[in-house]
Amino acid sequence: MESMAKENGLAASSIPAATNPMVTPLLTDQYQFTMAYAYWKAGKHQERAVFDLFFRKSPFGGEYTVFGGLEECIRFVANFRLDEEEISYLQSVMPRCEDGFFEFLRDIDCSDVEVYAIPEGSVVFPKMPLMRVEGPVAVVQLLETPFVNLVNFASLVTTNAARHRLVAGKSKTLLEFGLRRAQGPDGGMSASRYCYIGGFDATSNVAAGKLFGIPLCGTHSHAFVSSFMSPNEIINRELQSHDGSSTCQDFVNLVQTWLSKLQHAVSLPWFFGDTSQSELAAFISYALAFPHNFLALVDTYNVMRSGVPNFCAVALALNELGYKANGIRLDSGDLSYLSIESRKFFHAIEKEFCISGFGKTTIAASNDLNEETLDALNKQGHEIDSYGIGTHLVTCYSQAALGCVFKLVEINNKPRMKLSEDITKVSIPCKKQCFRLYGSEGFPLVDIMLGVNEPSPKVGERILCRHPFIESKRAYVVPQRVEELLKCYWPGKSYEKREELPSLQEMRNHCMQQLQKMRSDHMRRLNPTPYKVSVSGKLYDFIHFLWLSEAPVGELQ
Incomplete structure (x- = not known):
């Protein structure tokens, strides 16, 4: 891992461990390790896979979400190793697995994993990949549960805080008072951190003040x-x-x-x-x-x-x-x-x-x-002038979870697609690039996904934006500004330039700027206007070609 880091101008020690010491490779579902063993047993464990982390529906009856948890994911990747005590435990609970598998686990790290993500604190929308993770399939599969765990609550509580900020107004002071009602110590610490990113000014949580540098109040x-x-x-x-x-x-x-x-x-x-x-x-x-x-x-x-x-x-x-x-x-x-x-x-x-x-x-x-x-x-x-908010803020009382998912979209350069009778659960295949297109008034008009081999949208050039699944929903857009959304935060063995992780204050500032960039009708509490998330015409055609190719054909008797 150290040599890989040096290749990318990154000292291995420059990214500290996850904030919570409970965030280790064992913080996962058992089926991640059983799948890893099955991949290894089948000789597929080194096959190159691409996964998207995204969510299907914005929380709290709204039309937007604020992305949180990226820094903790990168900290986890940077320090991913299984120690001997963890290996011994896995051997005890997976006694029928061959010794070679545990030797494989001893050697793995994330030196061949690449993580691309939308910057933390950004306003994001359903179906768009918040993170694209590439690497050996067995290794990336082990990242799934920790990543989803680290992003789900973080994004939910950051969004909740941002919604409180928007309804309170910019001039009001917002104080987070939720520690005593939070879901355990980690729920309290995470809530303090992500409420601050979402627009709160201070916390009553002394430990969060010390660990994260958040202003204290009380x-x-x-x-x-x-x-x-x-x-x-x-x-x-x-x-x-x-x-x-x-x-x-x-x-x-x-x-x-x-x-x-x-x-x-x-x-x-x-x-x-x-x-x-x-x-x-x-x-x-x-x-x-x-x-x-x-x-x-x-x-x-x-x-x-x-x-x-x-x-x-x-x-x-x-x-x-x-x-x-x-x-x-x-x-x-x-x-x-x-x-x-x-x-x-x-x-x-x-x-x-x-x-x-x-x-x-x-x-x-x-x-x-x-x-x-x-x-x-x-x-x-x-x-x-000032509000102190606790229970409803840190517990996300009106919605228990965001529902992020982690889906395979490509393996060995072959696009993969999850099908379902429920169209909301159909995944969008391919390794993708993602852009936000802005109109003449300076507001975002649409987010669009394209295959990585397609030319990027250009300012002043008309592009067809299509709903991924509904044929009649389509529109031409002539963007006045084009923003690339996915940036490289962990380059693996690629030669991509790694984005520096911003400070907590910089994430908070970015979040406030993002909220101001959006059209007010997308952000309002009641009956917000849906924001358009689209695919290119070429990707739309491929989605439906693959869908028809993969879906079984029924037979009527």
């Missing part, structure tokens, strides 16, 4: 608020001013002074009596701990009668010492109404006490939010 829970009884519990009451020039000896008293001012300010359009002193004590304690980053959860007792006034008293005391409070978080109740009323309160305080910018204090919301909730809030009207 304040306190209801337990922190209810753990206090009274401000008298606060022992250390000192707080140095923001610039360090002075020290407030009794921050608790300063807060209580501001609370009294709020209660007696006649210009404020709200009347409230005594607020919760236990809540006030919690807010003061949290502000003393984090004066630079004070954001309070205000719904433990009563949002407008206690939580918001208590927050404002602490925020105004911090302001007097040169700090600026971050804002509030709403975790229950009518989020639209409460955010609007809170915003009015902030603006009234800004006007009453002449504190510039206080009216723009951040309002965050959580409480089991999902895509439908965000859409409903937009229609109702609200003043929320």
Whole structure:
């Protein structure tokens, strides 16, 4: 493997191992090893095969998917080796297999495998190959289950995050709060990574922050608020001013002074009596701990009668010492109404006490939010700046799986095709090249597949685009821009130039750019316009020739 890597200008150690140590050659279905043995036994194991990884239907009732998981696949390929412990285990569960097969397994790596893929974070569509994998059939067969596993959830959760980003809007901050509800530790780690690629701004998952460099976010829970009884519990009451020039000896008293001012300010359009002193004590304690980053959860007792006034008293005391409070978080109740009323309160305080910018204090919301909730809030009207989203995001609550598949499309330069009575399950044969064609307005018009020996589409030249299976669906396109979709990410022994794996931030930026490139009617939540995925006229003719050649002819009695 090392010599192969050097041939392609790639040090074998330059691609680290998979993020999850569970991702090993044994992370596969048993039938991959039984097929590998059968290939070996038949002497077919070195035959050159081409497989496509694709999906048949976009998730969440939409018309698009965002591709995730490629980097983990390349990490897996780069480090693919079976160690002696793994070989011993396989010998124990496959006792009737010949020793020569296990010698074969000891020697295999992915030095003769080629991986071509659409860049991670790209908007992709059904039937188009996300990845094209070429190599010895027995080796590539062993990659099938790990690849499908690494891509399925990654693409599903990245798409889910992108859908939340689109409905929330570019100006809103999106925070991923899903670790406690995720499907186990790896589900939580994967979700944090791919939610970030899909457009979220930060995560509450500290391990993901450390491993992936994702910005962290988090304040306190209801337990922190209810753990206090009274401000008298606060022992250390000192707080140095923001610039360090002075020290407030009794921050608790300063807060209580501001609370009294709020209660007696006649210009404020709200009347409230005594607020919760236990809540006030919690807010003061949290502000003393984090004066630079004070954001309070205000719904433990009563949002407008206690939580918001208590927050404002602490925020105004911090302001007097040169700090600026971050804002509030709403975790229950009518989020639209409460955010609007809170915003009015902030603006009234800004006007009453002449504190510039206080009216723009951040309002965050959580409480089991999902895509439908965000859409409903937009229609109702609200003043929320930031959303914390957990369960529905990381578990992909509305759809359990994407359904990627890995199909043989060529072996020994001979095209292969999977047939089915269900037309959606018929595969598209041949080793293919894939392009995205753009129209005069700058939006993609159609994705097209061609055989690798066909000339590539050219700007300004008319090309016939055909539905793979429906004869009447066809159209001529004169592209104003042509984008080649499949790029080489693992060259094997070929002389293809290897694409560098982008950083997580670069993937996120690419995803955001991709979402902006698409026509809005393809991306809308309800009744989106189907995006056209096509084949060339030559490939269409070959598909149907092969279909008729392979399909058995029935006989009526």
